[in-house]
Amino acid sequence: MFETVQNPRLGKRTMASIALVALLVLAGFVTLFFASLNVFTSVALERAEGRAQLYRSTLISALERLEHLPFIVAQDPAVVRALAEKRVEGLNGRLEDFAQRSNAEAIYVMDANGWTIAASNYRNEVNFLGKNYGFRPYFKDAMAGKRGEFFAIGATTFKPGYFIGDPVRDADGDAIGVVALKVALSELTGAWAATGDDILVTNNDGIVVFATSDDWRYRSISPLSETQRAEIAAKQQFGKQDLTALAWQAGPNNQVQLDGTTYLYSNKMVEARGWTLWYIEPMANIYQRTWFVIVLGAIVLAGLAVAFQTFRSNQLRQALRASYDDRRKLLVEIEERKTAERRLERTQSELQRTSKLAALGQLAASVTHELGQPISAMRNYLAAEQISPNYKPGGLPDKLTALVARMENITKELKFFSSPAEPSAEEFHINDVINGAKSLTQHNLDAEGVEFETDLSINLPPIRGNRQRLEQVFVNLFRNAISAMAEAAKRKISVKASSDTDWLTIIVEDSGHGLAGQTIEQLQEPFHTSKPSGQGMGLGLAISADIIREHGGTLSANDMDDGAEFVVRLPVERDQK
Ligand code: ADP
Numbered sequence: 001m002f003e004t005v006q007n008p009r010l011g012k013r014t015m016a017s018i019a020l021v022a023l024l025v026l027a028g029f030v031t032l033f034f035a036s037l038n039v040f041t042s043v044a045l046e047r048a049e050g051r052a053q054l055y056r057s058t059l060i061s062a063l064e065r066l067e068h069l070p071f072i073v074a075q076d077p078a079v080v081r082a083l084a085e086k087r088v089e090g091l092n093g094r095l096e097d098f099a100q101r102s103n104a105e106a107i108y109v110m111d112a113n114g115w116t117i118a119a120s121n122y123r124n125e126v127n128f129l130g131k132n133y134g135f136r137p138y139f140k141d142a143m144a145g146k147r148g149e150f151f152a153i154g155a156t157t158f159k160p161g162y163f164i165g166d167p168v169r170d171a172d173g174d175a176i177g178v179v180a181l182k183v184a185l186s187e188l189t190g191a192w193a194a195t196g197d198d199i200l201v202t203n204n205d206g207i208v209v210f211a212t213s214d215d216w217r218y219r220s221i222s223p224l225s226e227t228q229r230a231e232i233a234a235k236q237q238f239g240k241q242d243l244t245a246l247a248w249q250a251g252p253n254n255q256v257q258l259d260g261t262t263y264l265y266s267n268k269m270v271e272a273r274g275w276t277l278w279y280i281e282p283m284a285n286i287y288q289r290t291w292f293v294i295v296l297g298a299i300v301l302a303g304l305a306v307a308f309q310t311f312r313s314n315q316l317r318q319a320l321r322a323s324y325d326d327r328r329k330l331l332v333e334i335e336e337r338k339t340a341e342r343r344l345e346r347t348q349s350e351l352q353r354t355s356k357l358a359a360l361g362q363l364a365a366s367v368t369h370e371l372g373q374p375i376s377a378m379r380n381y382l383a384a385e386q387i388s389p390n391y392k393p394g395g396l397p398d399k400l401t402a403l404v405a406r407m408e409n410i411t412k413e414l415k416f417f418s419s420p421a422e423p424s425a426e427e428f429h430i431n432d433v434i435n436g437a438k439s440l441t442q443h444n445l446d447a448e449g450v451e452f453e454t455d456l457s458i459n460l461p462p463i464r465g466n467r468q469r470l471e472q473v474f475v476n477l478f479r480n481a482i483s484a485m486a487e488a489a490k491r492k493i494s495v496k497a498s499s500d501t502d503w504l505t506i507i508v509e510d511s512g513h514g515l516a517g518q519t520i521e522q523l524q525e526p527f528h529t530s531k532p533s534g535q536g537m538g539l540g541l542a543i544s545a546d547i548i549r550e551h552g553g554t555l556s557a558n559d560m561d562d563g564a565e566f567v568v569r570l571p572v573e574r575d576q577k
Contacts, residue, residue, distance in 0.1 A: 025301070029297065029298070032293065033294055040286045044281055044286050048280075049266045052277055053268060055268075063185075063270075066102055066104050069098070069181050078091055078094055079118075080170070084176060092119065095118055096122070096123070098120065104182065105161055105182045105183060105184040106181070106182040107180070107182075108120060110132075112175070112176055117177075136235065137235055138150040138164065138165035142167045142175065143178060145175055147164065147166055148163075149273065150165075151209050153237070153239040155239065160184075161182040161185065162185055163181070163183075164181045164183070166178065185210070189210050197212065197281075198212055200216055203274060203275050204275070206220045206222040207238070215259070218241040218243060220243055220245050220246065224243060247259050247260065254266065263283060264283055265278050265281075267279075349521075357546060360539070367414055375404060375411065378404050379408075386401070425466075429460065430456075430460055430463060430506060431456045433470045433471050434497070436467075438454075438478065441479060448485070448486070450481075450482055452495075454495045455497070460498075463504060465551040470547065470551065473547050473555075474568075480541070480566075481493050485510055485511060485563075487513065490511045490562070493508065493509070493510050494509050496509075499572060503569050508566045508568070514564045515558075516559075517559065520545075524545045524555070526539055527539065528541075548570070551571070553568060553570040553571060554568075555567070556569075
């Protein structure tokens with residue numbers, strides 16, 4: 001239905017518009033990508049700020065929950081007495097009680113030199129009793145009269161914790177020892193890990209003290225100097241951890257590279273302790289959301305394109321169908337017009353012919369009438385002459401009698417044309433018509449030695465009309481055939497009749513000289529004849545065609561290999577169909 005138009009200019013233009021549309025779509029997607037990335041980044045950043053704030057406050061509250069406990073325990077007379085008088089009986093149990101009630105990991109008392117004289121974990125195999133923690137900053141700070149706070153990996157238990165120390169004072173207010181508390185914080189960090197978020201807490205040296213991933217814990221986000229390392233070692237803050245540096249590279253826009261992965265971060269200071277809490281989220285998550293929008297956009301765009309295309313091709317198909325219908329209508333109209341023209345032409349030539357025939361009929365009638373009298377008078381005179389005693393056979397009377405006979409023949413023929421019988425509507429069998437015509441021409445057939453063959457069937461349907469007139473048609477056809485075979489060596493007429501539901505077809509074939517390409521229209525033209533004057537008037541086929549037409553049939557003629565065929569088609573009597 002569609003043809004590809006091979007127009008190079010159009011091709012170039014189409015290519016250019018396709019390229020332009022593709023470029024626009026690409027530009028649209030790039031814009032959409034960066035716009036979505038911006039939106040998702042700022043949403044993620046906002047969320048990170050909120051989460052970081054939340055985690056910071058949970059950390060601070062966990063650290064501050066037991067903050068005052070060492071101070072209170074340091075006021076306990078039992079603790080003061082134990083240090084002042086070196087009497088520790090019952091103090092371990094008392095400290096154990098404090099620890100259990102407050103859910104502290106350990107509470108312990110150290111003398112002025114840092115030796116632990118009582119500890120809540122005294123029952124444990126690994127406990128603080130007898131250990132010296134004089135090197136710990138919280139001890140030093142407390143002995144200096146202020147509160148000491150410190151994160152460290154336990155020197156005895158090797159477990160991390162937050163240590164808070166407060167001085168125990170004698171009556172003069174001098175520090176005579178220290179009460180220390182260890183907060184484990186493992187519950188808190190465990191809860192953080194369970195959320196699936198990524199969190200790190202770094203201390204003022206940049207060392208990760210808490211992290212949701214084991215890979216990050218006790219590693220520094222910036223390389224440590226020798227002095228820093230020496231100080232940390234002196235405080236024994238991180239036990240045997242070698243504190244290697246993390247692959248940490250903070251960039252612009254709150255982005256940081258950590259171990260090869262880019263994260264978006266929000267960091268919050270945990271002021272009093274010099275710590276920083278980092279909430280980090282992989283940029284991959286944000287890119288994933290952005291790509292999701294792009295894919296969604298592409299799907300929507302593709303859907304729209306498909307919908308548009310379907311709509312367009314539907315419109316096109318409808319337009320095509322409409323134009324196809326129009327074309328078909330036009331063709332039908334043209335065909336109808338042509339048929340009408342042909343019918344008109346036929347009617348016109350028919351009219352001409354019928355009027356010629358009518359004129360001929362009148363002429364024939366008057367000629368037969370006018371000549372009838374004198375001819376029969378001549379015949380009478382000649383008959384009288386032939387019976388007179390002076391009659392000599394072969395003389396003038398005989399010659400005239402032959403001429404009179406010829407004249408009578410002509411008038412007979414003319415009479416036949418002049419008075420078309422009233423169309424009668426009798427029902428008869430075509431076989432009878434053909435046989436009747438044959439007997440009427442039998443004399444000529446015999447005289448010319450013509451073989452006559454018929455292929456008829458009694459099962460042919462009857463026809464309705466004027467039997468005598470139809471007989472006249474076949475007499476004419478047989479006579480014409482005999483004339484056409486006058487010069488032929490083989491002389492044969494064969495008549496075949498057959499039928500279908502609508503038509504009865506009779507074919508009269510001869511082995512004469514044929515039609516020499518002449519059409520039936522030419523042959524049936526009145527006065528068209530190839531016969532010499534006096535032998536034919538060129539009216540036989542004109543009259544025959546007329547009679548057949550009266551019966552609703554058609555007459556046609558064809559040249560054959562040797563001879564000609566005339567085909568008569570007559571409508572089958574309706575009741576018989
Ligand atoms: P006519 O027989 O008086 O000539 P027709 O109208 O019957 O008039 O025939 C017209 C012409 O058609 C004939 O003169 C002849 O040339 C041609 N014709 C008719 N029948 C045949 C036939 N069977 N074979 C060849 N020519 C024929």
